[in-house]
Amino acid sequence: MTSHIHCQNCSMATLCLPYQLSPEQTEKLDTIIQRHRPLQKRDVLIHSGEPLKFLYAVRSGSLKSYTLDGQGGEQIIDFHLPGDLIGFDGLIDGQYRSYTQALETTMLCEIPIQSLDQLSAELPGLRKQLLRVMSGELHASKTLLGNLNHHTAQQRLANFLVTLSSRFQQRGLSSREFRLSMTRADIGNYLGLSVETISRLLTQLQQQGLLTVQNKLVAINEPERLRALAA
Amino acid sequence: MTSHIHCQNCSMATLCLPYQLSPEQTEKLDTIIQRHRPLQKRDVLIHSGEPLKFLYAVRSGSLKSYTLDGQGGEQIIDFHLPGDLIGFDGLIDGQYRSYTQALETTMLCEIPIQSLDQLSAELPGLRKQLLRVMSGELHASKTLLGNLNHHTAQQRLANFLVTLSSRFQQRGLSSREFRLSMTRADIGNYLGLSVETISRLLTQLQQQGLLTVQNKLVAINEPERLRALAA
DNA sequence: CGTCGCGTTGAATCGCGTCAACTTCGGTGG
DNA sequence: CCACCGAAGTTGACGCGATTCAACGCGACG
Numbered sequence: 001m002t003s004h005i006h007c008q009n010c011s012m013a014t015l016c017l018p019y020q021l022s023p024e025q026t027e028k029l030d031t032i033i034q035r036h037r038p039l040q041k042r043d044v045l046i047h048s049g050e051p052l053k054f055l056y057a058v059r060s061g062s063l064k065s066y067t068l069d070g071q072g073g074e075q076i077i078d079f080h081l082p083g084d085l086i087g088f089d090g091l092i093d094g095q096y097r098s099y100t101q102a103l104e105t106t107m108l109c110e111i112p113i114q115s116l117d118q119l120s121a122e123l124p125g126l127r128k129q130l131l132r133v134m135s136g137e138l139h140a141s142k143t144l145l146g147n148l149n150h151h152t153a154q155q156r157l158a159n160f161l162v163t164l165s166s167r168f169q170q171r172g173l174s175s176r177e178f179r180l181s182m183t184r185a186d187i188g189n190y191l192g193l194s195v196e197t198i199s200r201l202l203t204q205l206q207q208q209g210l211l212t213v214q215n216k217l218v219a220i221n222e223p224e225r226l227r228a229l230a231a
Numbered sequence: 232m233t234s235h236i237h238c239q240n241c242s243m244a245t246l247c248l249p250y251q252l253s254p255e256q257t258e259k260l261d262t263i264i265q266r267h268r269p270l271q272k273r274d275v276l277i278h279s280g281e282p283l284k285f286l287y288a289v290r291s292g293s294l295k296s297y298t299l300d301g302q303g304g305e306q307i308i309d310f311h312l313p314g315d316l317i318g319f320d321g322l323i324d325g326q327y328r329s330y331t332q333a334l335e336t337t338m339l340c341e342i343p344i345q346s347l348d349q350l351s352a353e354l355p356g357l358r359k360q361l362l363r364v365m366s367g368e369l370h371a372s373k374t375l376l377g378n379l380n381h382h383t384a385q386q387r388l389a390n391f392l393v394t395l396s397s398r399f400q401q402r403g404l405s406s407r408e409f410r411l412s413m414t415r416a417d418i419g420n421y422l423g424l425s426v427e428t429i430s431r432l433l434t435q436l437q438q439q440g441l442l443t444v445q446n447k448l449v450a451i452n453e454p455e456r457l458r459a460l461a462a
Numbered sequence: 463c464g465t466c467g468c469g470t471t472g473a474a475t476c477g478c479g480t481c482a483a484c485t486t487c488g489g490t491g492g
Numbered sequence: 493c494c495a496c497c498g499a500a501g502t503t504g505a506c507g508c509g510a511t512t513c514a515a516c517g518c519g520a521c522g
Binding site for chain 2: 519
């Protein structure tokens with residue numbers, strides 16, 4: 001058993017850096033990537049302000065990223081699922097810009113920034129993919145912004161669920177039924193709503209027959225109507 | 232007079248791509264950059280969905296970027312000032328992802344994506360700067376998200392003014408006194424507030440002696456207290 | 463001089479947050 | 493294995509901040 005892992009066998013490869021790299025190129029990428037020790041629930045992977053040495057790729061599990069406001073309150077800015085890359089917003093000044101914490105047992109790959117930079121000089125495909133991933137994050141972030149502004153609590157939650165559903169689908173999981181690894185409070189924080197509102201809305205959507213909610217398990221019964229609410 | 236411009240003489244160079252490039256490297260960058268025809272107020276530079284051929288750098292003036300929701304309503308996601316680069320969120324799939332419209336007479340540089348990609352293979356500094364600029368946008372966007380969520384109308388507006396003020400300062404302009412090239416409606420749209428609320432808040436901040444507002448002209452009398460409100 | 467876009471101000475309404483009480487879940491130790 | 497305890501989630505009553513609707517002022521421009 002080695003501490004190396006192999007992008008070639010990784011089910012998340014199509015979402016992650018090796019996307020559109022040739023087998024030989026992927027092999028090169030492989031040489032700089034290490035497996036990170038597994039995280040347990042509530043373990044903190046990244047502390048804001050630390051020097052940026054690695055990007056992380058999620059292999060399994062999930063995490064949340066947040067900043068702290070003046071009074072020490074969390075501001076959740078992202079949830080990370082398998083295939084996601086973490087750390088891009090720190091490239092600007094070589095420091096991580098947020099805290100990142102595991103929501104459940106989580107496996108990660110560790111990608112040294114410096115090696116990545118050197119390697120991307122050789123591989124135009126990798127360079128493009130780096131830009132593509134960042135561009136995607138940027139777009140997602142700006143879309144989210146538009147989705148929070150100008151939208152009611154119901155629209156926000158519906159949109160959150162629809163987005164989550166499609167992210168699970170991209171990862172080869174069910175888009176109809178999934179587990180919310182974050183708490184209601186996390187969801188509320190992320191959407192700028194109170195816990196109580198989240199709870200009430202979930203009950204309400206269930207009463208309307210759109211969802212079936214059982215603790216952390218959500219089943220979307222009527223994707224169409226839910227998507228319509230998210231508009 | 233040539234259609235070429237020169238990054239060497241551009242006052243925005245420190246904010247833009249040539250940042251930290253050597254004179255020779257900047258010269259190379261120069262060869263691929265063209266001046267774009269000036270835009271008049273309300274001219275639309277970019278239509279969402281068009282193929283991405285250029286990044287644009289703002290030389291003077293200002294613009295807003297927005298998406299359209301289902302009912303054709305604008306969702307303003309960004310204001311662009313001199314030195315800003317426009318178009319990054321489209322790299323993911325080779326299409327512009329939003330509309331971009333001039334708020335006043337505006338001068339731009341036009342940077343062909345393809346040449347930029349080729350050139351960045353040669354110049355590690357350019358590659359780094361590209362990532363830095365995107366990372367900065369990403370960070371700004373996530374910060375903004377945190378600033379809208381969980382904040383009152385007053386906090387949002389105060390934060391908007393403080394951010395704008397520091398952006399003007401970075402550009403060598405006064406941080407105390409500046410002109411809002413966007414309408415109140417634009418500001419409200421951007422912050423997720425109604426026009427009326429923006430108007431009321433500006434009056435209120437003026438009555439408290441923090442600001443002096445005269446149509447589009449804003450003077451910040453008490454930067455400290457304003458920053459405190461933005462918390 | 464009239465029109466149109468933009469901005470301001472007032473009054474009524476409502477969505478969501480806050481506070482509080484209670485229930486359920488999940489982990490821990492006896 | 494069950495009892496216990498704290499964390500997480502639910503539900504109801506109430507209040508406030510921001511939206512909405514409406515009227516009006518003002519400057520730019522034909």
